[in-house]
Amino acid sequence: GAGVSQSPSNKVTEKGKDVELRCDPISGHTALYWYRQSLGQGLEFLIYFQGNSAPDKSGLPSDRFSAERTGGSVSTLTIQRTQQEDSAVYLCASSLGEYGPRNSPLHFGNGTRLTVT
Amino acid sequence: AQSVTQLGSHVSVSEGALVLLRCNYSSSVPPYLFWYVQYPNQGLQLLLKYTTGATLVKGINGFEAEFKKSETSFHLTKPSAHMSDAAEYFCAVSVSGGYNKLIFGAGTRLAVHP
Numbered sequence: 001g002a003g004v005s006q007s008p009s010n011k012v013t014e015k016g017k018d019v020e021l022r023c024d025p026i027s028g029h030t031a032l033y034w035y036r037q038s039l040g041q042g043l044e045f046l047i048y049f050q051g052n053s054a055p056d057k058s059g060l061p062s063d064r065f066s067a068e069r070t071g072g073s074v075s076t077l078t079i080q081r082t083q084q085e086d087s088a089v090y091l092c093a094s095s096l097g098e099y100g101p102r103n104s105p106l107h108f109g110n111g112t113r114l115t116v117t
Numbered sequence: 118a119q120s121v122t123q124l125g126s127h128v129s130v131s132e133g134a135l136v137l138l139r140c141n142y143s144s145s146v147p148p149y150l151f152w153y154v155q156y157p158n159q160g161l162q163l164l165l166k167y168t169t170g171a172t173l174v175k176g177i178n179g180f181e182a183e184f185k186k187s188e189t190s191f192h193l194t195k196p197s198a199h200m201s202d203a204a205e206y207f208c209a210v211s212v213s214g215g216y217n218k219l220i221f222g223a224g225t226r227l228a229v230h231p
Contacts, residue, residue: 042222091160093161100211101149101166101219102149102168103168105162105166106219107160111160
């Protein structure tokens with residue numbers, strides 16, 4: 001496919017369980033972002049990967065959240081010991097990365113809707 | 118720190134009427150400004166952007182936005198709404214100098230009725 005692919009599209013989990021959310025960026029895109037979209041809220045930045053540089057983790061809300069990007073391509077966002085407030089749509093985006101969003105628009109996936117019961 | 122405020126979480130217009138979606142930003146350095154749109158059951162896509170140069174920028178589907186530094190605004194307009202414009206619209210800011218993080222507003226859901 002030509003777009004950013006996220007899986008699963010929906011995830012329901014019990015409070016306290018761990019979850020993994022996957023993102024397949026567009027081939028050749030060196031920049032990858034994770035955002036969280038909660039009801040009535042904007043898109044909250046979580047983490048940013050650019051090539052082989054150290055990721056910008058400044059948006060991760062707690063140490064229960066982590067993300068990795070293997071081989072500069074696929075990324076996994078992991079939430080440990082999920083809480084009800086983690087319920088949201090988690091969006092992944094990728095871009096060519098050169099000079100940031102002003103030159104390279106972000107291409108978003110359709111997101112993973114996470115529900116913690 | 119940069120931030121974006123979108124006035125009005127929901128806007129409703131009649132088909133053929135003017136669309137005006139408001140966005141104000143806060144930035145201590147010259148910003149880059151963006152509007153993204155999310156159509157139902159689709160991912161967000163770039164509508165238009167302001168980086169440097171002309172302050173009136175045109176985007177897809179007849180939308181345009183004007184950067185007004187004195188008002189710290191970047192409002193989105195379209196002269197005549199179509200039913201297909203119904204979507205959620207997000208304003209975003211990124212600072213100049215190569216920084217790559219986009220800060221988004223809370224979004225405005227646009228409804229278009231016949």
